[in-house]
Amino acid sequence: MMRHLTALFALLLLTYQPQLNAQTFTFTAIPDQDETLLQTRFGSIADYLSEQLGTDVRYLPVKSYAAAVTAFRNNQVQLAWFGGLSGVQARKRVPGSEAIAQGYEDQFFQTFFIAHQSTGLARSEQLSEQIRGKTFTFGSKGSTSGRLMPEYYLRNRFDQSPDQLFRRVGFSGDHSRTIALVQSGAYDLGAVNFKVWERELAAGRIDTDKVEVIWSTPSYPDYQWSIRGDVDQRWGAGFKQKVKRALLAIDDRKLLDAFPRSRFIEASNADFEPVERVARDIGLID
Missing domain, CATH: 3.40.190.10 (Periplasmic binding protein-like II)
Known part of the structure; x- marks a missing residue:
């Protein structure tokens, strides 16, 4: 009897283990235009990332720019499509977070x-x-x-x-x-x-x-994808780079036109130092 119970417990553990390990990678975006457009755009991005990353990916809509920053800070989302200012604000609240990709046009917004x-x-x-x-x-x-x-x-x-x-x-x-x-x-x-x-x-x-x-206005850097610095700890070594490669590899014209951007290119925190300086100058950040 004990042997049968042990075997049954092992079988149940094996069946349940994937559910214990399964984690949904969640992202959000600042609500900068009509909500219907955002749902269409980011629903398609969620499907694309799920396929590329081999994990469940979900888009979490938010009602305000501040809510996007809060969701990133609280780890409700691990990736976000931010504007220049909201990206600076969010990364300051989450040490180790990085801007990893931007639209080509976002260099000259x-x-x-x-x-x-x-x-x-x-x-x-x-x-x-x-x-x-x-x-x-x-x-x-x-x-x-x-x-x-x-x-x-x-x-x-x-x-x-x-x-x-x-x-x-x-x-x-x-x-x-x-x-x-x-x-x-x-x-x-x-x-x-x-x-x-x-x-x-x-x-x-x-x-x-x-x-x-x-x-x-003259041009300035703006939108970017920012990711939390602790994603490798949750999804495994190299996951951050995997997300970055997936974003940079987007070549589906429908996905790009939904933003609209011609392509995505690499980004870094340093790219948004001009935005941070202006925000300090007019008192929007400390």
Whole structure:
């Protein structure tokens, strides 16, 4: 009887062991545009990574930039598609974390300043003095392209804070909504990620008789994939490099066009030092 019980216990242990070892590799992304677009994009990335990594991979949607940073800090996610500022904030909270990949275009990112046609503003080489006293919306408070860099250039140009410069300042929450708010006339002006503008324009969702680009910032580094430094301890030696290789190897045009990016290239924490300096200068990080 004892021999049979021992054999049964061993069989149950063998059956259960994979469940004990099974771990889901989870990632998130900053909610920078329409949620439906994000679900489509990152659901496909989860499927791709599952196949490449040989482990279960899940996309965890979040409601805000701050929530993405918190999920990364709390190890609810191990990988994240961050903007420049949110990436800096997240990596500071998780020692050993690294930026490992970025879109080719993310080296040369820009913010577009857009205006409702009622302002009478047209595209120019520098921000016009005529923006004073108007209403203005940023994107998310934690957005690099929707808040950090546009605020930096506004302060640099006018030597005033946005609250001093504009009659009313808002935060739309994401780039798609910024465009919609300015196009509707709810705000005179807004700051928007140039990639989202180009996507919405190509999709026919922008009426250029109502809203247009009046200025674009110089380029700066922005989006990137960042990974926690402890993933090798959970998934085995070399797992971080395996994730990096998988991201850099993406060549499916549908996946790339969903971002949209032409390809992914290597990134490092040092690439985002300019973003960190600007964030310190305007008091967004200590």
